[in-house]
Structures are given as C-alpha cells and as structure tokens.
Amino acid sequence: MEASRENEHERVNEKGARPVVLAAIDRSLASDEVIEAGALAARSRDGELHLVHVLPPPTFPSGPAIPPVPSLVEDGRVFLQNMRDVAERSFTGPLAVHLATGDAHDQITALAADLGADLIVAGAPAKSALTRLLHGSVAHRLANDAPCAVLVARPRAREDAPAIEPPCQACLEARRQSGGERMWCEHHARPHAQARLHYAVPPSFGRGSMFLEPRQ
Numbered sequence: 001m002e003a004s005r006e007n008e009h010e011r012v013n014e015k016g017a018r019p020v021v022l023a024a025i026d027r028s029l030a031s032d033e034v035i036e037a038g039a040l041a042a043r044s045r046d047g048e049l050h051l052v053h054v055l056p057p058p059t060f061p062s063g064p065a066i067p068p069v070p071s072l073v074e075d076g077r078v079f080l081q082n083m084r085d086v087a088e089r090s091f092t093g094p095l096a097v098h099l100a101t102g103d104a105h106d107q108i109t110a111l112a113a114d115l116g117a118d119l120i121v122a123g124a125p126a127k128s129a130l131t132r133l134l135h136g137s138v139a140h141r142l143a144n145d146a147p148c149a150v151l152v153a154r155p156r157a158r159e160d161a162p163a164i165e166p167p168c169q170a171c172l173e174a175r176r177q178s179g180g181e182r183m184w185c186e187h188h189a190r191p192h193a194q195a196r197l198h199y200a201v202p203p204s205f206g207r208g209s210m211f212l213e214p215r216q
Contacts, residue, residue: 018046018047018048018094019042019045019046019047019048019118019119020047020048020050020115020116020117020118020119021038021041021042021045021047021048021049021050021117021118021119021120021121022038022050022052022108022111022112022115022117022119022120022121023035023037023038023039023049023050023051023052023087023120023121024052024053024054024104024108024120024121024122024123024138024142025051025052025053025080025083025123026053026054026104026123027079028123029155030123030124030153030154030155031083031123032086032155033123033153033154033155033156034121034122034123034153035051035083035086035087035090036090036153037121037151037153038051038087038119038121039087039090039091040090041119041121041151042091042093043090043091043093045118046093047093047094047118048093048094048095048096049087049091049093049094049095049096050095050096050097050098050111050115050117051080051083051084051087051095051096051097051098052097052098052099052100052107052108052111053076053079053080053083053097053098053099053100054100054101054102054103054104054107054108055072055073055076055099055100055101056101056102056103056104057101057102073099073101076099077099080097080099081097083097084097098111104138105138105141105142105145108120108122108138108142108146109142109145109146109147112146112147112148113147117147117148118148118149119148119149119150119151120142120146120148120149120150120151121150121151121152121153122138122139122142122150122151122152122153123139123152123153123154124139124152124153124154124155125137125138125139125140139152168184168185168187168188170185170186170187170188171183171184171185171188173185
C-alpha cells in the first residue's frame with residue numbers, strides 16, 4: 001500500500017519565505033531534545049518549525065502493509081498535539097505539525113523536500129546494537145539521503161551523584177579553634193592514599209568548589 005501523510009496544519013508560509021526546520025519526533029527519550037534543538041535552530045534564524053511524527057503501518061508476517069487502525073491514528077494525533085504544546089513553551093514563531101504513515105525515513109525525506117526544509121532534526125539512534133541491526137537507524141539514513149542538513153539530538157546523560165560523606169567533627173573543631181588556619185584534625189592531617197569528598201558535589205567543567213580530606 002502507498003504510504004500516506006496528512007498535514008494537520010497548512011504550510012505556515014509560502015515556500016522559501018522563511019528558513020524551515022523539520023523536527024522528527026517519536027516516543028523515544030530523545031524527542032524533548034529534538035524539539036529543543038529544532039526550536040533553537042528556528043528561533044536563531046527567525047524561521048518556522050515543523051514537527052513530524054510517523055506511524056509505522058501495521059503488517060502481517062507474510063502480508064503487505066495495511067492502513068493503521070483509527071485508534072492508532074487518533075493516538076498519534078494526540079501525541080503530536082502534546083509535543084506541539086511542548087514546543088510552544090520555547091518557540092513562539094510559526095509552527096506546524098504533520099502526521100504521517102509509512103517508513104519513517106521515506107516520509108521524513110519526502111516532507112522535507114515538500115517543505116523545502118533547510119534542516120532536519122532527528123533523535124539519536126538507540127544504543128542497543130540489536131535494535132540498530134533489526135531496525136536500522138533513521139538518523140543515520142537521513143544523514144545519507146536527506147535533501148538538506150541533518151542534526152542529531154541526543155538525550156542528556158543523567159548520572160546519579162555519589163553519596164556525600166558528612167564532615168569530620170574533629171576537623172570542624174580544628175578549623176573553629178584556629179580561625180581557619182588549620183583545615184584538618186590530627187588524624188586527617190596525616191598522609192593518606194585516598195581523599196574523601198564531603199559537603200557538596202561540584203558541577204562539571206570545573207565550576208564550584210569543594211573540600212577534600214583524606215579518607216579514614
């Protein structure tokens with residue numbers, strides 16, 4: 001069956017009137033970063049932002065693709081509207097959304113050509129090697145075949161902060177009695193192989209400050 005695409009909003013400007021950024025979103029963790037990067041790119045160039053969500057057509061193991069059931073289409077529309085609401089928090093310029101059915105790569109490249117897009121923003125591929133092997137990477141295929149530049153957005157790494165040890169009371173007393181001239185108690189003033197971190201976890205890239213004292 002031929003793939004289909006519906007534009008829930010008409011083209012917000014005549015072709016070529018503004019730079020066009022097309023953000024391809026799905027239900028992965030990268031979608032927020034895709035919208036954020038797309039909004040930033042469109043805003044910085046006084047352009048328009050388009051969001052596209054592609055529904056894969058249901059298939060049987062040995063049969064052709066069939067049209068998606070109405071409930072799936074409606075679910076896709078609701079998801080797309082929710083993502084539009086997210087985009088509107090950081091982007092106040094011209095904004096349009098598109099819902100498509102078919103192969104994600106084919107639908108995104110076709111829409112980019114129709115819109116005369118200047119940039120496509122797509123989510124980073126899954127880290128699972130098996131997932132990439134079975135399904136391929138849409139972002140990788142877009143980078144090779146898209147009619148314009150492609151930006152890949154990746155979710156921010158979120159690492160748990162290490163446990164913070166409480167300060168040594170003897171060290172605190174030594175600082176109080178010396179007016180800050182002595183930082184450590186007798187025990188922690190001796191050489192140790194390891195230091196311990198307490199009070200606060202400093203931000204990355206060298207910002208902030210911390211106290212280090214030898215580990216007991």
